[in-house]
Amino acid sequence: MQRRNEVKDAGFKRSLLRTEIIKTIWNYYQNTSLEMLKISEAFERHHIHSRPLDHFALIDLPSPLSGIKTLKEIFTHLGYVVRGEGYLPEKQNGFLWLAEEGCEELPACQVLPQVVVADFCLDELPVHVRNIIEKYTQHIKPAPLLLIHDLIKQALNHDEAKKKCTQVILSYLAGRDWPLPTRYDYELVKEFNELLSWVLVFGRRPNHFTLSIHLLNHFSNLNEFHTFIQTHAQLSLNQEGDQIKGNRQAGIEQGSTNGALETVLLADGAIQIPTSFVEFVWRYPHTKSQDEATLWGDYFTGFVSDHANKVIESLCVE
Numbered sequence: 443m444q445r446r447n448e449v450k451d452a453g454f455k456r457s458l459l460r461t462e463i464i465k466t467i468w469n470y471y472q473n474t475s476l477e478m479l480k481i482s483e484a485f486e487r488h489h490i491h492s493r494p495l496d497h498f499a500l501i502d503l504p505s506p507l508s509g510i511k512t513l514k515e516i517f518t519h520l521g522y523v524v525r526g527e528g529y530l531p532e533k534q535n536g537f538l539w540l541a542e543e544g545c546e547e548l549p550a551c552q553v554l555p556q557v558v559v560a561d562f563c564l565d566e567l568p569v570h571v572r573n574i575i576e577k578y579t580q581h582i583k584p585a586p587l588l589l590i591h592d593l594i595k596q597a598l599n600h601d602e603a604k605k606k607c608t609q610v611i612l613s614y615l616a617g618r619d620w621p622l623p624t625r626y627d628y629e630l631v632k633e634f635n636e637l638l639s640w641v642l643v644f645g646r647r648p649n650h651f652t653l654s655i656h657l658l659n660h661f662s663n664l665n666e667f668h669t670f671i672q673t674h675a676q677l678s679l680n681q682e683g684d685q686i687k688g689n690r691q692a693g694i695e696q697g698s699t700n701g702a703l704e705t706v707l708l709a710d711g712a713i714q715i716p717t718s719f720v721e722f723v724w725r726y727p728h729t730k731s732q733d734e735a736t737l738w739g740d741y742f743t744g745f746v747s748d749h750a751n752k753v754i755e756s757l758c759v760e
Contacts, residue, residue, distance in 0.1 A: 453521075455598040459607070460520045460542060464554050466608050468495065470616055471648045475718045477677055477699045478651070484674040494657040495555035496723045497539065498648045500615060501641045504561040505579035508619075512585045513559035513646070514538055516611060519591050522557060528747040533637045533754070534566040539745055546739030551657050553738045558745070562638055571634050574627050578620040578642065586610055618645025622709045636758045643706060643715065649757060650698070652721035656732070656741070664695045664724040671699070671722075680719075683752035693742030695724040696749050698756045719756035 472478050485491070502509050514524065522540035529536045537560035545553045564572050590610060596603035623631075623642050632639035640649070661667040664686055671677050679685050680698045688695040701716025725742050727735035735741055 452598060456521050456594070457542075459594065459597050459604060460522075461554060462604065463520060463608050463611055466612050467498070467615065467648060468555075468651060470612060471498065471651050471718065474647070475651075475720065476702050476704070477675075477718070477720045480675040480677060481653075481671065481720060484671070488660070488670075488674065490658065490660050492551075492658060494551055494654040496652040496654040496721075496725070497556035497558055498651040499537075499558040499560065500646050500648055501535070501560045501637070502646050503575060503579050503582070503620070503641055504564055505576075505582050507582045507584050508579065509561040510536060510538060510559050512587070513561075513615075514540065515587055516585070516590060516614070517557050517559070519587075519594055525556070526744050528745055528750065530747060530751045530754070532751060533635055534563045535560055535637060535754075536563060537745075537750070541738075541743065546737065548738050549736055550654070550738045550741060555651070556743070562635070562641075567638075568634060571631055571638070574623075574631055575638070575642070577627075578623065581620040583619055585614060590614075614646070616645075616647045618647075620645075622707070624709045625711045625713065628708055628713065637754060640715065640757050643708065643713075644717070648718070649754075650719045650721050652723055654725065655722050656724045656726075664697060664722060667722060667724075668697055680753065680756045682755040683748075687749040687752050688746060690726055692746055692749075693726050693728075693744070694746060694749070695726075696753055697722045698753045701756045703759065715759060716757050721753055721756075 500513055502513055517540050521543045523543050525539050525541050527538045537558055539556050539558045541556045542554050593603055593607035593610060597607045628639055628642065631642055655661055655664055655667045668679055668685060678700045680700055686695050686697050698721040699719045701719040703714045704717050705712050706715050727740045730740055
């Protein structure tokens with residue numbers, strides 16, 4: 443009995459740590475996303491105080507010391523579990539999604555957002571693009587996985603370790619441990635794969651967070667929410683493959699803003715590039731009605747690669 447209680451207590455403490463770290467990543471994203479700022483302002487004006495989060499995405503450059511396996515390991519240390527995988531062949535981009543352990547029987551509104559982690563398949567890149575990527579990834583240092591693992595264990599009982607753990611993880615995920623690209627290198631990569639060129643510039647920082655519109659009581663469908671965003675936040679929406687990707691049969695509908703262009707300095711000059719975007723999802727229940735569904739596991743919780751391929755176009759320069 444004592445051993446069972448100790449395990450339960452450790453699980454609870456890890457859940458609190460996980461929540462704190464995800465909250466920190468979310469706050470970082472909010473502070474760097476012009477679109478999310480406008481949405482939050484529109485929400486406040488209309489007394490919408492909830493921000494249910496569905497998932498967020500992190501993309502890395504592939505190398506022996508970085509990439510999808512490293513990102514996955516960070517979140518499995520925190521108690522996330524791999525739930526599925528997909529591939530975007532047009533972008534040479536493979537991804538995994540993870541959800542926190544034991545979330546199926548929790549109320550959907552209490553579950554932390556899923557994490558989508560991704561990188562690129564070097565073997566599918568042209569030689570000149572692969573050479574550019576490898577020129578930059580040779581600067582990558584080993585991820586602080588052992589430090590993170592130790593800090594997580596210490597953080598279960600010590601607040602200072604919790605702060606240090608949060609700082610180390612955010613510093614790695616929001617960072618880029620390769621030099622800023624030159625405009626020439628950026629343009630060459632962009633010509634072949636615009637998503638890859640975005641990651642070359644910004645690194646692993648969250649490229650989007652996603653709001654769970656089906657968990658808000660203020661909207662009856664995703665189209666109604668889109669109208670709200672266009673009217674009250676004055677944001678344009680991604681039209682790639684239609685404004686709403688998906689349907690009831692797919693189990694999910696998705697939409698997103700067009701990432702706003704910002705001026706970003708590279709190694710030898712400035713470019714105009716979206717820094718992030720905001721996604722919106724409407725997940726449908728498996729068998730229950732929309733009103734009856736309450737648990738996270740009541741809903742379709744997966745991802746559709748074709749939808750993701752179109753949503754991520756929000757990072758592309760028009």
